[in-house]
Amino acid sequence: MILELQxxxxxxxxxxxxxxxxxxxxxxxxxxxxxxGRTASGDRPEEGAGRTVSExxxxxxxxxxxxxxxxxxxxxxxxxxxAAHPGDRRAVLVTLTAEGAATxxxxxxAIADLEREALADLPAGTVEAALTxxxxxx
Amino acid sequence: MILELQxxxxxxxxxxxxxxxxxxxxxxxxxxxxxxGRTASGDRPEEGAGRTVSExxxxxxxxxxxxxxxxxxxxxxxxxxxAAHPGDRRAVLVTLTAEGAATxxxxxxAIADLEREALADLPAGTVEAALTxxxxxx
DNA sequence: TATTGTTATACTCTATAACTATA
DNA sequence: TATAGTTATAGAGTATAACAATA
Numbered sequence: 001m002i003l004e005l006q007x008x009x010x011x012x013x014x015x016x017x018x019x020x021x022x023x024x025x026x027x028x029x030x031x032x033x034x035x036x037g038r039t040a041s042g043d044r045p046e047e048g049a050g051r052t053v054s055e056x057x058x059x060x061x062x063x064x065x066x067x068x069x070x071x072x073x074x075x076x077x078x079x080x081x082x083a084a085h086p087g088d089r090r091a092v093l094v095t096l097t098a099e100g101a102a103t104x105x106x107x108x109x110a111i112a113d114l115e116r117e118a119l120a121d122l123p124a125g126t127v128e129a130a131l132t133x134x135x136x137x138x
Numbered sequence: 139m140i141l142e143l144q145x146x147x148x149x150x151x152x153x154x155x156x157x158x159x160x161x162x163x164x165x166x167x168x169x170x171x172x173x174x175g176r177t178a179s180g181d182r183p184e185e186g187a188g189r190t191v192s193e194x195x196x197x198x199x200x201x202x203x204x205x206x207x208x209x210x211x212x213x214x215x216x217x218x219x220x221a222a223h224p225g226d227r228r229a230v231l232v233t234l235t236a237e238g239a240a241t242x243x244x245x246x247x248a249i250a251d252l253e254r255e256a257l258a259d260l261p262a263g264t265v266e267a268a269l270t271x272x273x274x275x276x
Numbered sequence: 277t278a279t280t281g282t283t284a285t286a287c288t289c290t291a292t293a294a295c296t297a298t299a
Numbered sequence: 300t301a302t303a304g305t306t307a308t309a310g311a312g313t314a315t316a317a318c319a320a321t322a
Contacts, residue, residue: 001253001257001265001268001269002150002253003249004269005147005150005272006151007276008275013144016140031144115139119271122270122271126270130270132260133257133265134142134143135142136259136260137150137257138146
């Protein structure tokens with residue numbers, strides 16, 4: 001099971017980064033950007049303004065020390081901005097720029113497409129069962 | 139789905155490497171060693187003698203260029219040996235030493251334990267469904 | 277000519293620890 | 300005293316290209 005898990009993760013990441021090669025982003029950069037986009041446009045629009053570095057790190061499974069470098073590159077390319085957090089002046093609020101949001105949308109769609117293609121022919125309920133297992137492992 | 143996949147992979151790797159911290163091996167080294175052990179003792183005992191670098195790379199999802207460094211360290215620590223392949227003199231046969239086989243057994247058991255603990259309470263059939271999804275993604 | 281494994285280079289990710297500015 | 304983020308350092312993974320030995 002766990003070996004299959006690793007293989008599947010590796011395979012999907014491979015395909016995904018190949019399809020998004022035009023964006024010229026590393027896996028961690030894709031991960032960060034995709035995650036920022038998901039919150040900004042989806043689940044909780046009222047919080048779309050940004051996330052702290054800590055929140056982003058927890059969501060992406062990236063160490064703070066790695067995230068600093070990732071965010072440096074994304075900021076230099078104009079995809080995100082860093083600003084002070086209103087409530088806590090130690091914290092940094094990471095926000096997508098317009099270009100960053102557009103890039104994030106491309107990433108989100110590529111992920112959705114890949115899933116649809118791979119899982120289209122499976123019997124109903126199978127995907128739900130798989131999600132249950134994944135959450136149990138997590 | 140794919141996001142859950144990444145999270146689950148990350149979480150299991152985290153726990154696994156914490157439990158095996160005593161071995162002082164990197165994730166790639168654990169992966170290579172566990173894979174060598176699996177073939178040696180399990181599925182196809184008659185091939186237990188070794189695997190080529192290419193085969194190992196395909197099984198673990200590790201690049202040849204990374205594998206060279208991984209195998210260098212494992213060889214230096216006396217866990218594997220590299221020998222000439224009988225049939226093809228370009229190829230290298232990677233074999234577990236006695237100590238390497240013992241270490242591989244520890245890794246294999248840790249993985250099995252982790253799976254059992256995490257998936258014990260799930261309804262029958264759920265795990266099979268998850269495997270179907272993972273293979274579809276792969 | 278193509279393939280196996282290694283080497284070289286440059287960049288990214290990681291772990292650890294120290295540091296700053298806040299709280 | 301503790302937390303958020305950054306910096307510094309060293310080791311490990313990756314892609315890419317080149318190479319020697321062999322097929």
